[in-house]
Amino acid sequence: MKAFVASAILLAAALPASAQVWRSDQGDGTFRNPVLYADYPDPDVIRVGSDYYFATTTFVNTPGITILHSKDLVNWTLHAHVTDRLDGREQYDLKNGNGYRGGLYATSLRYHKGMFYIAVTPVGQKTRIYTARDLRGPWQFHQLDREAFDPGFFIDDDGTGYIATASTADGTITLLTLDKAFRTVVDARKIHYIKGAEGAKVIKRGGYYYIFNSIPPRLGMTVSRARSLFGPWETRNQIDDKSGGHQGALVDLPNGQWFGFVMVDAGSIGRMTNFSPVFWEDDWPRWGTPDAPDRVPDRARKPIQGFAFAEPATSDDFARSRLGLQWQWNHNPDDTRWSLRERPGFLRLRATQANDIWSARNTLTQKGQGPQSRAVVKLDIRQVRAGDRCGFGTFGQYSASIAASRAADGKPYLAMSVVESTQSGPKIDLRVPNEPITGNALWIAVDADFVQDRAVLSYSLDGRAWKGLGGDFPLAFAWRTGTFQGEQFAISCFNPQPGGGTLDVDSFMLTRGKPVAATPKP
Template identity: 70%
Template sequence: MKALYCMPALALAAIAVPSSAQVWQSDQGNGTFRNPVLYADYPDPDVIRVGDDFFFATTTFVNVPGITILHSKDLVNWEIYSHVIDRIEGMPQYDLKDGNAYRKGLFATSLRHHNGRYYLVVTPVGLNTRIYYADDPKGPWKFHELDREAFDPGFFIDDDGTGYIATAVNSDGTITLLTLDKDYRKVVRSREIHYIKGAEGSKIIKRDGWYYLFNAIPPRMALTVSRARSLDGPWETREQIDDQTGGHQGALVDLPNGDWFGFVMVDSGAIGRMTNFSPVFWQDGWPVWGTPDAPGKVPEIARKPIQGYAPAQPASSDDFSQPTLGLQWQWNHNPDNTRWSLSERPGFLRLHATQADSLWSARNTLVQKAQGPRSRAEVKLDLSHISAGDRCGFGTFGQHSATLSANRTSNGALFVDMSVITSTLEGPVEEQRTKQPLTSGNTLWMAVDADFINDTGALSYSADGKNWTPIGGTFPLSFAWRTGTFQGEQFAISCFSTNSQGGYLDVDSFTLMPPPATTNGVDE
């Protein structure tokens, strides 16, 4: 299943782009790249280099498997490498029991490598900080749990092997440094080392005998850097960049030749938090984002830091022919593994309907990140075995979850309906928009068109995969950390039943592609 390339509607149309690209291709094929490097929701980035390889860890909240790690050879072309956590433990809501855990789960992580071992530090919401470790980022990962909760932990290993965790919460801004024992199993010392109003997301690097402490300042959507000769300070702090000039949470990673590059996330509307990369130069011992000709901002276009590697992107399309799910997929909470299968019908993903009142409370909703700036996702479904009361289909998942569901009447007739669930502070509110009968058999294609320039989406269906019927009009796409999933909008395949007994849905394929070419907003 291959996706095709379409030039997005940005002010970059004159740039030649490789024809093999998908919806968004950062690598321009001429030795340069454009930002964002990842036009999707990969928040709270932490990037390290191990030899000639770069690894990127990102937040996954309540999605499972949790904590995604990507791999690159050049900081521009990234592929999904692994996930760290198979299942989130600690409260029944992670199993969608006694409520949900949206906006909880696994927040910002810190990834490091020392003496042949990889370490990833994360604090599950409401639980103590965990230090995961593995000899390979593919796993298996094991962990030690500390005796306290360190918010957005920034792990740093000094030249002598001593491990530290920097932590701060933006409602306070006090940066606390935890010293670990030699095995990184427990905290042996804690002290306050610095204060920056609104600081969180601490990261520490070391260069030429200086310690550099990076902090996100969410109230101002800004990034600061502080430096000191000792981890205990005194620290001198300078402003770096913000969401107007590039982003507000990130740090630096060194290149094999000794140069440095910066990585940062930027809030970008319904798509979520995108990832920008930037050259960095040093001036009077301080890092400066950008180039000497255009300092203090992340460039739209820059020279690739490492040449010679072909364009690559995180996986998206899937024909479900492999014995395991592709790494691009995650479940909306811990799944019920007795209710889905790739082996009951080889070549298909089978979703047995779980009992739920609505999509928001349904287990085993399979999601992957939507991609910008505009994208179209299509699924091919076999509806033969859905039952009366089932709602099985495809759509978006986020603050606005728009779903096109296939249903069956009590006499066995198939129909589709379109609904939108909006998550609010009072709870999810569902709007049933329209329903239409199906008369063309049990095979059905469904599609989502997502426009992250205008933050709108649309649903349609087809009996042959060629001729499409729009349904329900447009709906909003949005990002809301207070009421949504704390993630950008996702594509979602779901199957649940309002009855105690349900049937099942067979998913033949998922295909991501550019939307139809447009001229002045009109399909050609």
């Protein structure tokens, strides 16, 4: 993967100067992978007419379940979120612990007779089926009587609904048959076994049903086919992370062709999505092209021509009355402690009581963007008080930030820290405890290099002259102790004591970055 990223960076250098961090559409009828150089894991993609929709995991971030839209499977924009808040566990409000690595993941998106359906199993809860006539909502859900791990929702030609489910710990694929309203499980049968299988996705082509399964123990993917959903099934290996990815399936085109989407683990950026041509051989799908089979190409012809470049939103001036779809809170927010209306044109964060960023509610996050990106926030710190830690940085396995505070005499200063998430709790490295500054305007920048898995922080008092603070620090993806996501950008404001101040955020700007050179070890 590192070799592929390096070659992709050379391609990027050949493009005209642009503010875009990553551009998949090459403007010549081709695209390059990954289509989205960011953490959009557990993809599920469907076509409705000439529109494509992409549902992705959001874990404990809210609003939850992100949906993107495209006309050509290459140029994607943010379209909607399904739910504003998480429920069922007090940890989602950061009470009595946290919900990191929990929440909503591995959703299955379908469309049938004017209605959109999403099957999802919140961690530790029973499977839900969300429904809406418009992807922008309103959404409603009902709950089944059981927990179906990584539910693969499928609606057959006769309108019967099914859920295929398998867990890595077992590998047995179970098929749940639903009633006509998709509200009740009326039958459950074990239909197949694949060691280590999970993430089932079901499609139908011609006279065959196909189940695609992820095999996490070897970061691979299989496809099984049968004439009946109840089997018998025959299985073949497909691709893996070395040849393109390990969780995904196929989506059909209006002309009858098919295209593949697949997730690939890619280091600190998280898990990215690749797209691939697919051809058929004896009614078996094969990724790639006949002259380069069984791998996702680095570059290929766009499946649908004629649509202009588009991308998910990133930069923001906070001029609207609602947060942009690119933003998510680290848990359910406390809506009394943030506002876009109190000071029009600014996002206002009131300091939440917490000892560190890991336990601080109302941390506003946005996905990191690769291969390298530079994120800059402009802040007004005039209402930051003593004890506050209000600033900007990264959030994930390593949460590094430059935060503003005030001394007892009211003079402002900055602190730079790196918080590592470990099994025993947050480990704090306070690298710069006191950097005196003047004035109320503050710019903070994160330069993140997702090829080298390193980043640096810097600040400015005028937006022009910059000073680094604290040296470089690592970026990492680690599902056991982190957020189960790639490193994110994060704006935060907290104070170990009650009654903190406020931080006013003027703007966030994301542009293409440069490689980060690691500090030589002594």
